[in-house]
Amino acid sequence: MNPTLILYASRDGQAKLIAQRVQQHLTQQAVHSELADLKSPPNMAKNWQAIIVVASIRYGRHHAEVQQFFERNTLLVPLAIISVSLNARKGDGTPNSYLKKLLAQHHLQPFTAMSVAGRLDYPRYGWFDRLMMRLIMKMTGGPSDGKCCVEYTNWQHVTEFASTVSRYIQQEQNPNTKPLSQFGA
Ligand SMILES: Cc1cc2nc3c(=O)[nH]c(=O)nc-3n(C[C@H](O)[C@H](O)[C@H](O)COP(=O)(O)O)c2cc1C
Structure with missing residues (x-):
């Protein structure tokens, strides 16, 4: 199986911590992954199984490197996104206005997306x-x-997100095991 790429955009470390937690979970589920800062992303031409972006908010926007990444790369592999903000402390994990804006701006269609509090x-x-x-x-x-x-940060939500990702990736490997319909964006 190709590795999954986990990219984070963080300033004070919380988005990075969340990305590391997702990676830990994937490792436990035998899903190989690589973690990188979006400020210096690895070779995007490599065959990634999936890409997970974990990005925090400052002053109403995701960081510049997040915008640049989606502007410069046409993603041909499955995408999952976590947006980290304090606004999300009042939500239940469903995408908030920051995340919805990012998805609309770049016409993104992740197989799963979550807003989580920082x-x-x-x-x-x-x-x-x-x-x-x-x-x-x-x-x-x-x-x-x-x-x-x-x-x-609701760590339970982070674990559930990581489980959704690992199930999706395993499903891609063995399409006959579970129906795709259980994965919502
Ligand atoms: C200068 C600054 C501006 C922020 N602006 C927002 C904001 O506009 N909306 C929001 O919900 N959270 C905002 N936050 C909260 C951050 O998104 C939150 O602290 C998050 O955990 C930061 O992630 P990081 O540690 O990965 O940088 C802001 C935090 C800082 C320090």
Whole structure:
């Protein structure tokens, strides 16, 4: 089986952590994968079994390298996406407006896509970002104490996402085992 490529776009590490968790799960399911930063993606001409993109949000947008990646590459292999934001802390995993926008902008049709909550880590931020995040949190009912640090990531959802990916990949290998209809985007 060809390896699956897991690409992450992260600034403070949470999207990378989520990508690593997905990789761990795939390894447990005997699905071989490679992990890479979207800032320096590997050879896209290689035969990948599937591509998983895990990307976080800053100021309402996925990072520039995410946009560039989808602009520069026409993906011919199955795609799965996780979008990481604090807005997603109020959701159930279904794609939020950030993720829907990304899918529409680049005409993407992943076999599965999820919005998952990230981490709020005021002590890490510079003064401007801290100020802005405190304002956003105040407006959206989150904690605004500039010393606080909260991980909102629903790891159960991450594991379920990884299971969907591994089942999809195994199904591709053995098309007679399970119907494709169980994989929703
Ligand atoms: C400067 C800054 C801007 C952010 N802007 C948004 C935003 O517009 N919407 C949102 O839902 N989350 C926003 N977040 C929250 C991040 O998406 C969240 O902290 C995520 O875990 C960051 O992922 P990373 O650690 O991989 O960079 C912002 C965080 C920072 C530090």
